[in-house]
Amino acid sequence: MPGASPPGRKPPRGRKVRTVRTPGGLLSLRIESRPALALLLLTVAALLAAVIVIGSGDYPMSPATVVRTLFGAGSAAQDFIVRDLRLPRALVGLLVGAALGVGGAVFQSVTRNPLGSPDVIGFGQGASVGALSAIIVFHGGAAETALGAVVGGLVTGIAIYLLAWKRGVHGYRLVLVGIGAAAMLTAVTQYLITKADIVDATRAVLWMTGTLDGSDWGQVWPLLVLCGVLVPLTLGHGRQLRMMEMGDDAAYALGVPVQRTRILLMACAVLLVAGATAAAGPITFVALSAPQLARRITRAPGPNLAASAAMGAVLLCAADLVATHAFGGSQLPAGVVTAVVGGVYLLWLLVMERRAGRI
Numbered sequence: 636m637p638g639a640s641p642p643g644r645k646p647p648r649g650r651k652v653r654t655v656r657t658p659g660g661l662l663s664l665r666i667e668s669r670p671a672l673a674l675l676l677l678t679v680a681a682l683l684a685a686v687i688v689i690g691s692g693d694y695p696m697s698p699a700t701v702v703r704t705l706f707g708a709g710s711a712a713q714d715f716i717v718r719d720l721r722l723p724r725a726l727v728g729l730l731v732g733a734a735l736g737v738g739g740a741v742f743q744s745v746t747r748n749p750l751g752s753p754d755v756i757g758f759g760q761g762a763s764v765g766a767l768s769a770i771i772v773f774h775g776g777a778a779e780t781a782l783g784a785v786v787g788g789l790v791t792g793i794a795i796y797l798l799a800w801k802r803g804v805h806g807y808r809l810v811l812v813g814i815g816a817a818a819m820l821t822a823v824t825q826y827l828i829t830k831a832d833i834v835d836a837t838r839a840v841l842w843m844t845g846t847l848d849g850s851d852w853g854q855v856w857p858l859l860v861l862c863g864v865l866v867p868l869t870l871g872h873g874r875q876l877r878m879m880e881m882g883d884d885a886a887y888a889l890g891v892p893v894q895r896t897r898i899l900l901m902a903c904a905v906l907l908v909a910g911a912t913a914a915a916g917p918i919t920f921v922a923l924s925a926p927q928l929a930r931r932i933t934r935a936p937g938p939n940l941a942a943s944a945a946m947g948a949v950l951l952c953a954a955d956l957v958a959t960h961a962f963g964g965s966q967l968p969a970g971v972v973t974a975v976v977g978g979v980y981l982l983w984l985l986v987m988e989r990r991a992g993r994i
Contacts, residue, residue, distance in 0.1 A: 670933040670942065677932070677945035681732070684952035685725040689717055691959060727850040728955055728969075729948045730858045731915045734907040736929070736947025737869055737940055739922030741904035744876050744938040745897055746809050749984055752923035753908040756813020759919070760820035761791020762912040763843060767824055770839050771831040780842065781857075781913035788909025791816065796901065845916035845970020847955050854914045861910040865903045870940050872900055877937035918970050920977020921950050927984070 690696040704717040742751045753759050765787015769775040795816050799809040875896045878886045883893045929942035954972040
């Protein structure tokens with residue numbers, strides 16, 4: 636297994652590896668202590684951030700009160716506020732952040748490029764065009780907007796993959812094609828807004844900011860099903876994805892069906908990003924920064940899919956808290972905060988990549 640120490644040697648200093656086996660030795664799992672601890676801490680941080688989100692608002696509640704209410708020990712008023720009004724927003728934040736984190740990790744691993752993020756290479760913009768078409772052209776409601784985002788993301792993903800195909804898909808070619816597609820799709824978005832009437836244009840601009848405001852259970856359940864199916868499927872291919880980071884030839888030699896695995900994982904990533912965009916609008920830069928931050932915290936090679944999911948959830952819930960509390964009486968959409976912070980992070984990443992001679 637990649638990352639394992641050669642027989643008879645100790646693991647590298649600072650990396651403690653434990654092997655967990657089922658009775659009879661039918662299955663075994665190698666666990667590195669630092670990545671496992673980092674994942675645990677990120678998960679706790681994401682849940683704590685969600686609890687703080689639930690307790691925030693015009694009727695503030697302490698984290699202890701929120702937890703008691705979630706377990707059925709609160710008053711009738713607290714139960715209504717927590718379960719009916721605020722819990723859906725927190726769950727949408729966790730699920731959208733996790734979906735963007737996993738989607739970004741897959742794209743960066745497939746392209747073997749830290750800039751291979753869905754909101755940089757056009758997939759997020761494709762979902763936005765689909766959603767705005769539903770709002771402006773077809774005057775659709777929330778359900779039609781969500782469907783348009785999913786369809787737009789899928790169509791864009793297929794188009795970019797086909798345009799980047801030349802005896803296979805090379806990472807940098809996919810990134811370059813995606814950046815060009817993102818520019819064209821951004822122009823389409825601006826054109827659609829100029830052709831909209833004042834009501835549809837207002838709805839479109841509000842949706843494009845990316846926000847968790849107005850989240851309800853109607854958004855939670857489809858997103859929960861989507862993540863419940865696609866995230867485990869993606870995690871199950873984490874080993875193959877890690878091998879593919881070494882190059883197609885090496886992955887073929889290790890028995891990985893590269894093209895089939897790449898298509899499957901990219902389809903999962905596109906659906907996750909499109910579903911997240913449908914639920915909360917285009918939340919930018921979470922998919923770019925979450926996998927990078929997760930890799931730096933775990934200090935482990937490979938895509939770090941689970942840690943990226945937890946980091947994405949932490950980032951989005953933290954951005955929502957900042958957006959609602961850091962500006963006094965004014966509340967900003969969470970997408971504005973992630974765009975500002977992510978833009979600074981992107982500039983730093985570009986400087987580091989240039990210093991390393993990769994761009």
